[in-house]
Amino acid sequence: GAVVSQHPSWVICKSGTSVKIECRSLDFQATTMFWYRQFPKQSLMLMATSNEGSKATYEQGVEKDKFLINHASLTLSTLTVTSAHPEDSSFYICSASLDGQSGANVLTFGAGSRLTVL
Amino acid sequence: GIQVEQSPPDLILQEGANSTLRCNFSDSVNNLQWFHQNPWGQLINLFYIPSGTKQNGRLSATTVATERYSLLYISSSQTTDSGVYFCAVVGGTYKYIFGTGTRLKVLA
Numbered sequence: 001g002a003v004v005s006q007h008p009s010w011v012i013c014k015s016g017t018s019v020k021i022e023c024r025s026l027d028f029q030a031t032t033m034f035w036y037r038q039f040p041k042q043s044l045m046l047m048a049t050s051n052e053g054s055k056a057t058y059e060q061g062v063e064k065d066k067f068l069i070n071h072a073s074l075t076l077s078t079l080t081v082t083s084a085h086p087e088d089s090s091f092y093i094c095s096a097s098l099d100g101q102s103g104a105n106v107l108t109f110g111a112g113s114r115l116t117v118l
Numbered sequence: 119g120i121q122v123e124q125s126p127p128d129l130i131l132q133e134g135a136n137s138t139l140r141c142n143f144s145d146s147v148n149n150l151q152w153f154h155q156n157p158w159g160q161l162i163n164l165f166y167i168p169s170g171t172k173q174n175g176r177l178s179a180t181t182v183a184t185e186r187y188s189l190l191y192i193s194s195s196q197t198t199d200s201g202v203y204f205c206a207v208v209g210g211t212y213k214y215i216f217g218t219g220t221r222l223k224v225l226a
Contacts, residue, residue: 034213038159043204044216091159097212105149107206107214109161 002028002098006110013084014118021079021113023094029074030096034107035067038091047092050077084117091115120145120209122217130223131195139190139220141205149208150181152190155219156201164190164203195224 003026013019023033031052036044048069049057056069066088068080081088093112097105121144131137141150152164165172165179167188172179176195181188188205202221206214 032212036216041221043219044161044206046213046215049213093159093161095161095214105208105212106163106166107151108163109153112159112161114159 002096002106002108004030004094004096004108004110006094006113008113009111010114010116012116012118015085016083018080018082019084019115021081021092021094021115023077023079023096023110025075025096028096028098030077030098031074033071033077033094033096035069035077035079036093036095038093038112040091044093047079052077081115084115086117089115089117120147120207120215122205122207122215124203124205124217124220126220127218128221128223130225133195133197133224133226135195135224136191136193137195137222139192139203139222141188141190141207141217143186143188143205143207143209143217145209146186147183147207147209149214150188151206151214152179152188153204153206154199154201155204161204192222195222197224197226200224 005024033050035047050071052071058064071077095109123142125140153161167181169183176193178191202219205217
């Protein structure tokens with residue numbers, strides 16, 4: 001089955017530093033990946049759509065200069081949180097869609113990355 | 119955009135009990151998935167079910183697209199079923215929008 005690998009699982013950093021999170025599709029090619037953010041006891045909020053070979057599409061209210069997304073290959077998308085601040089502490093989850101039967105768009109998720117900014 | 123509401127928001131069950139989780143959406147959808155988020159945050163795909171009924175072991179799901187809702191049934195619940203259940207839908211765009219979630223706790 002489709003597997004999405006995400007790392008690091010946990011990261012603690014100092015305020016002002018940048019953190020990179022990687023998302024890989026292990027056994028399929030993903031032209032499109034999605035980055036979500038989840039605060040404690042809340043639902044998942046879509047941050048941006050990552051498109052291989054082109055610029056990411058950001059959702060309204062998401063700062064594209066703070067959350068840099070790069071989709072360099074068909075199996076790798078990265079999210080860089082630049083100049084992180086404590087309010088950026090959250091659970092970040094990537095996903096990729098796998099076209100199943102009849103062109104079904106089925107989402108598979110990575111295990112998530114918990115960011116804590118001190 | 120599409121609004122996705124889930125009910126109940128919280129549910130506590132005794133092991134062995136059955137339950138029904140509901141997902142209502144405000145517009146027609148092309149895709150719908152049910153996910154289980156375990157205590158470590160991992161989202162597991164349970165069903166891809168834009169319409170009709172599917173079953174997988176103790177779990178089954180039904181989506182009535184014309185009436186804009188989907189149901190997830192859990193039978194003979196186990197403590198390992200605890201976690202948060204999300205439905206997510208795709209409407210006019212390619213993007214999945216997540217529901218508000220149902221937090222389930224199964225007691226031994």
